[in-house]
Amino acid sequence: YEHPATINEMVRDAQVDLGIVSYPDHWKGLGVIPLRDEAMALACRADHVLAGRSSVSPADLSDRPMICLESGLPIGRKIRQYLRDHGGTPRIIESFDNIDTIKGAVAATGHVAILPARTVLREVAAGVLACVPLDPPLARPMGIIYRKRAGKQEAFSPAARTFVDDLVKRTAAEAAPGSSGSKASDPTESFHPSGTGTPNAANFHTAVAS
Numbered sequence: 001y002e003h004p005a006t007i008n009e010m011v012r013d014a015q016v017d018l019g020i021v022s023y024p025d026h027w028k029g030l031g032v033i034p035l036r037d038e039a040m041a042l043a044c045r046a047d048h049v050l051a052g053r054s055s056v057s058p059a060d061l062s063d064r065p066m067i068c069l070e071s072g073l074p075i076g077r078k079i080r081q082y083l084r085d086h087g088g089t090p091r092i093i094e095s096f097d098n099i100d101t102i103k104g105a106v107a108a109t110g111h112v113a114i115l116p117a118r119t120v121l122r123e124v125a126a127g128v129l130a131c132v133p134l135d136p137p138l139a140r141p142m143g144i145i146y147r148k149r150a151g152k153q154e155a156f157s158p159a160a161r162t163f164v165d166d167l168v169k170r171t172a173a174e175a176a177p178g179s180s181g182s183k184a185s186d187p188t189e190s191f192h193p194s195g196t197g198t199p200n201a202a203n204f205h206t207a208v209a210s
Contacts, residue, residue: 002208003097004074011145016205017160023074024143031148031155033164036171037139040079041117042132043103045110051130058088058134065111066090070097075140079114082138103129116140163206 002010007019012029024032042056050056061083069076076095083090093111096102102113103120107128114134123129144164146155156164 003072007208008145011147014147017156018144018146018164018206020142020144020206020208022140022142023078024141024145027145029148030145033144033146033168035142035144035168036174037141038116038118039133040114040138040140041120041134042112043106043115043120043123044112044130044132045107046124046127046130048110048112048130050112050132053132055133055135057136058083058086061088061090061112064090065093065109067102067105067109067111067113068092068095069099069102069115070095073097078138078140082114086136114138 004021004023007016007021008027008030010016011019012027020035022038024034026032042050042061044050050060053060068079071077071080082088090112093109094105096105099115099119102115103123105111106113107123117131117133120129120131124131144167149155154161
């Protein structure tokens with residue numbers, strides 16, 4: 001996982017074939033393929049007073065200690081704006097640029113955090129954390145960024161193109177009516193065009209933002 005600005009530079013400088021980021025923008029020289037909107041949720045310890053709620057509002061978080069994604073990240077800024085816009089005034093105790101670090105801190109301290117719901121599924125299943133929907137909802141858009149090439153030249157190698165097409169199809173299937181979304185694709189999962197194994201590192205390189 002890398003900072004979104006780092007991934008932007010890596011893709012632009014051809015260090016990687018593509019990047020997967022939140023809040024993709026139309027940067028000069030880069031193309032964007034939308035993936036999905038990920039629902040954000042309150043993450044808290046399973047024994048937290050809010051854990052059994054059907055939903056929580058920003059006002060419910062006022063004066064509560066919170067661990068947040070750094071304000072240097074687009075999602076960190078959006079979370080803060082969301083709280084301000086809806087009357088939430090939690091006490092932000094610490095900020096990190098890594099979701100796994102935040103999950104560990106929430107479990108250790110009993111503080112709360114706002115994270116993509118799919119990123120805490122394992123901890124919820126293990127009974128370590130709870131995931132409570134936000135009301136009103138908040139979502140972060142995810143997309144693939146890639147370096148544009150001159151003329152009609154294909155932007156991706158055959159292996160990278162297969163990866164992108166498969167990822168787009170899987171995320172579309174997860175967003176379809178009737179899909180529970182409980183097994184949302186992780187862009188960092190091992191993938192091979194034939195469906196088995198991991199692609200040869202020489203075929204293509206991907207960078208994923210926190």
